[in-house]
Amino acid sequence: MRSDAQRNRERILEVALEELTQSADAPLSSIAKKAGVGQGTFYRNFPNREALVLEVYRYEVQQVSDTASQLLQNRAPDQALREWMDRLAQYAMAKAGLADAMRQATSAHGSLAGLGRGSVTSAVALLLKANEEAGTIRPGVTPDDFVLAIAGLWQIDPHGDWQSRAGRLLDLVMDGLRAGAPGS
Amino acid sequence: MRSDAQRNRERILEVALEELTQSADAPLSSIAKKAGVGQGTFYRNFPNREALVLEVYRYEVQQVSDTASQLLQNRAPDQALREWMDRLAQYAMAKAGLADAMRQATSAHGSLAGLGRGSVTSAVALLLKANEEAGTIRPGVTPDDFVLAIAGLWQIDPHGDWQSRAGRLLDLVMDGLRAGAPGS
């Protein structure tokens, strides 16, 4: 890849993050224009809206994912899991526009599911494994199960008291995970 | 409302159900055309895509909602709740196209949440109340909590073995609801 091509791609992603966070249905043409590239350049990098949104979201979510291993070092497994969920919730609310863009752009698989075998799956797998080994959650829960269980996070209106609603949801999920744990 | 106007509205809804189930992003103009009405007529009835999708979905979901009271008469409260969730899952999979249309059309609130204080909320309230009184679930769970907890249903790909994934999600939710129940 030529260096100017790479810079173009990065600039598109920068602008897209900004624009999509502000408004989920920001026109791709305006993103291209603000990034200073022509339409054709934009489309060679991202053949459709979903491709762009997925890439932006992937990078952003990765930052939250990466904190998982750190949390596991400082806390008990179940507290690390819960804390991580809280951070994910906080992130989801802060980037509500982006999450909306995801919902609208992805067809069958929503929110996190579309990211595929990425950093989120790894982080979740890490947390679940630590808890399973500590006996704090039921055995056999897959990352896929977990992602489905917290899917409600992305339905919460980020205005108003999302803290309360998210907290109640995550409490319920934690209790569900704990049910059938060997250590209880 | 004039009788021909009412028939127009009904015909639009009929066609919309068919078209949106098949393809979530069916053009509104083609729905209008297949319903045999002009663009203006369409827009007087449904000022935007969200209004149309919401109304179609509301009616369809109501059919599932209405089975709640019947289930409560024939089964123990917790079995009724679980059975009702299974039916909802089955419905959500069958009408996957519609659910997709909902996800794409509604901005902040997804899937069921957009339906507002409708039949779903009533059905859920009924089921939760019966269970709370029977002591089979923890007290204080609101319909809103419940809807968030099962939000993952609408993220499941209706092709492949959704049965397994939905079953695991609903098991987890049921266990979460049961945690802290007086009767356990």
Next chain:
DNA sequence: ACCTGAACACCGTTCAAGT
């Protein structure tokens, strides 16, 4: 009071011409 459909605006996508 309600309807029709042409017309307009906007956005995604392509592609011939340029460097």
Next chain:
DNA sequence: ACCTGAACACCGTTCAAGT
């Protein structure tokens, strides 16, 4: 090899004219 931007296609929305 990569880029630009005009051009095209499509869809949502409006509105003047009709019944």
